[in-house]
Each structure stands twice: as structure tokens, then as C-alpha cells.
Amino acid sequence: MAGVLDSVNQRTQLVGQNRLELLMFKLVGSQRFGINVFKVREVMPCPRLTLLPKQDKFIKGVAHIRGQTISVIDLSKATGGPEIKPDENSFVIIAEYNRSVQGFLVSGVERIVTLSWQDILPPPEGAGKSSYLTAVTEIDNEMVSILDVEKILNEISPISTELSDEVKDETVGQSLGERVIMIADDSTVARNQVKRALEPLGLKMVLAKNGQDALNQLNEMVQGCDSIDEKVALLISDIEMPEMDGYTLTAEIKSNEQLRKMPVILHTSLSGVFNNAMVEKVGAEDFIPKFHPDELATAVKKWLKVEELS
Structure with missing residues (x-):
């Protein structure tokens, strides 16, 4: 376990092309879950938690960690599961999402595995809109679920x-x-947040559930055109997505003569540890x-x- 904890901080600096490193953990029961190491600041045994008056029912308490007061979310309870009872086996994953730092209480942390985003698949169609899954993969012949953390956080503190x-x-x-404007994001909540935010600009928008879906739609739309910008004025893409991540999607677009003129904005919760050199490498216009x-x-x-188009 010490090896896993010691290596997390080093691995958060890694940016790969269409690959990720997944920190595996458990909530209550044998089901295994994963979180991208790139989001993780630190993993530690559950510290002493302080209760706050009228705190959200999914907040286990707050912890004072490295000079910060951090809310600790019971990740099992927040996804409809049983409450986690903090003990000597429970851990807190300190992660950064959407410009803020949160702690996620889990019942156990296992190890880090390296995967290709091609091995990360969208959740089953039957999962439904109420599902907290954003993706699934298979490790050691078992299904590992990747949670839609943005949905969880938005339910606790709506953006x-x-x-x-x-x-x-x-x-x-x-x-x-x-x-139109295309929005690519594997989180339904995140896609709808972007869509609602841009509606006051009077934009027509199409949605894609991941990078591969976006690329497929773009290739279909460009048929019969000299350039995709005749139909799609701009792409707003998340980075972390199953099947094809935003870096690879951007690189594919910029290497395609029919697609390359379309501006790409990478819009991601990877705010704290983002590698600007990677954006330049793949050719995105903005982050x-x-x-x-x-x-x-x-x-x-x-x-x-x-002003140039009017």
C-alpha cells in the first residue's frame, strides 16, 4: 500500500497520448472503481474528520490537510450505496476537479494500472440517466467502474x-x-452545463459522448464539403473520455485537411496539473x-x- 501512496504524486505529472493511469479503489463490497491519477493530489489514511453544522448528508466531515480545509465526501453514499464507516482500512483520495479540491472517502485503495483510453468504454446502454458511471473497463477479468465525479459534485453543490x-x-x-458548435464530453452533466451556458449566445449545438463519437460525427458531416468549418464552427472538447481522449481527438482533427481549420477548445477539469505543452503539441487553439x-x-x-463572419 505504501508503494501506491508514494507513487501517486509522481504519476500526476504524466500526460500520455490516448492513455491514462487509473488508481483503483473500493467502496463498500467487492466492486472495484477507478479514478484517473491525473486528478489525484494525494492518497492518505482517513484523517480525523470534523463535523460541520447542517453539512450535506454526503459530506462525512472536513479535514485540515496541508494548510487547507477540505470537505470529505462519502463516495459510496453519494452514489446510492451504503455509508462508509471510517476505520484503519479506509482512505481519503484528495483530488482536484473544476478548480476546487475535494476529499473522497473510500474503504480501500488497491494499485495503479496503466491503460489505453481505447480500453475504456462508455457505460452499458441500460445503465440509464440516473447512473453514476461515466465509463467502464476490464482489469484482471473483472469490470472496473469509473464514476462520473462531475455529476456527484454537481448534486452536492450545483454549478x-x-x-x-x-x-x-x-x-x-x-x-x-x-x-453549429460541437460539444464533446463523456459526462452528461458536463455536456448539459456547457450547452446551457452557451444558449444565451443563440448557438446551435450538437453533442458527442466521447472523442471517437465526435470524430465519427465530424467525418460524416464533412462529406461533400471542402472543409468542416462550412458546417461546424467550433469544437469544445473534454480531455478525459473513453475510447478516444481529447488530446488524440485534437491531433486527429489537426492532421486531417478537411477538419483542421475548425478551432478546438479543450475544456477540462484537469485544472491543477495541466500540461500546457501538450495542448501546443496537439494543436488545440485554447484551454x-x-x-x-x-x-x-x-x-x-x-x-x-x-465580427469577421457578420
Whole structure:
């Protein structure tokens, strides 16, 4: 176990092409789960937790860690499972999502495995909209579930998608005519957050559930055109996605003569440990950490260059 804990911090600096390292853990029972090591700051035995008055029912308490006060979420209870009872076997995974740091209480941490995003698949169709899964994979002949952490966090503390009045401008969409914006994200919650935030710009939007889905849609839409920007004005893509990540998607787009003119904004919760050199390497036009509606909308307006199209 000490080897796993010692290696997490080193591995958070790794950025691979269409690959990830997954920290495996358990909640209550034998089912195994995974979280991208790139999101993880630290893993530690569960520290002493302080209860807060009227705290959310999924918050186990707060811990004072390295000069920060961090809320610790019972990850089992937050996903509809039994409550985790902190003991000598329980751990807290300190992770950064959407510009904030959270602790996730888990009943046990196993090891880190290296995988290709091609081995990470969308959840089964029958999982339903209420599912907390964003992806699944197979390790040691067992299914490992990857949780939709953005959905969990949004249910505990909903993120506002409201644009400020000075950013709203429905004429942006009017300037594009029939051209659309594509949003690629494996989290249903995240896709809808982006969609709601950009609706006040009057944009027509199409959605893709991961990088491969986005690339398939783009290749289909470009048929009969000289360039995809005749139909799609901009792509907003998450980085972490099953089957094909945002880095690989961007690289595929920029290496394709029919697709390369379309601007790509990488929009991701990998805010704290993001490698800017990787964005330049794959050719993305911009990187926006999740989730600030005004910042995203301003970047969209910038790369659409609306004044040149009107």
C-alpha cells in the first residue's frame, strides 16, 4: 500500500497520448472503481474528520490537510450505496476537479494500472440517466467502474451555468447561420452545463459522448464539403473520455485537411496539473479549465471571430 501512496504524486505529472493511469479503489463490497491519477493530489489514511453544522448528508466531515480545509465526501453514499464507516482500512483520495479540491472517502485503495483510453468504454446502454458511471473497463477479468465525479459534485453543490448580462449576446449564433458548435464530453452533466451556458449566445449545438463519437460525427458531416468549418464552427472538447481522449481527438482533427481549420477548445477539469505543452503539441487553439460560464463563453466568442463572419 505504501508503494501506491508514494507513487501517486509522481504519476500526476504524466500526460500520455490516448492513455491514462487509473488508481483503483473500493467502496463498500467487492466492486472495484477507478479514478484517473491525473486528478489525484494525494492518497492518505482517513484523517480525523470534523463535523460541520447542517453539512450535506454526503459530506462525512472536513479535514485540515496541508494548510487547507477540505470537505470529505462519502463516495459510496453519494452514489446510492451504503455509508462508509471510517476505520484503519479506509482512505481519503484528495483530488482536484473544476478548480476546487475535494476529499473522497473510500474503504480501500488497491494499485495503479496503466491503460489505453481505447480500453475504456462508455457505460452499458441500460445503465440509464440516473447512473453514476461515466465509463467502464476490464482489469484482471473483472469490470472496473469509473464514476462520473462531475455529476456527484454537481448534486452536492450545483454549478451555476448563468452568463452575466455583459457576456450574453444572441447575435453570435445569428452570425453563424446554419453552422453549429460541437460539444464533446463523456459526462452528461458536463455536456448539459456547457450547452446551457452557451444558449444565451443563440448557438446551435450538437453533442458527442466521447472523442471517437465526435470524430465519427465530424467525418460524416464533412462529406461533400471542402472543409468542416462550412458546417461546424467550433469544437469544445473534454480531455478525459473513453475510447478516444481529447488530446488524440485534437491531433486527429489537426492532421486531417478537411477538419483542421475548425478551432478546438479543450475544456477540462484537469485544472491543477495541466500540461500546457501538450495542448501546443496537439494543436488545440485554447484551454479553459472547468467551469466558469463567462470565461467559456468569452473564449467561444473569441475563436468564432464573429465580427469577421457578420
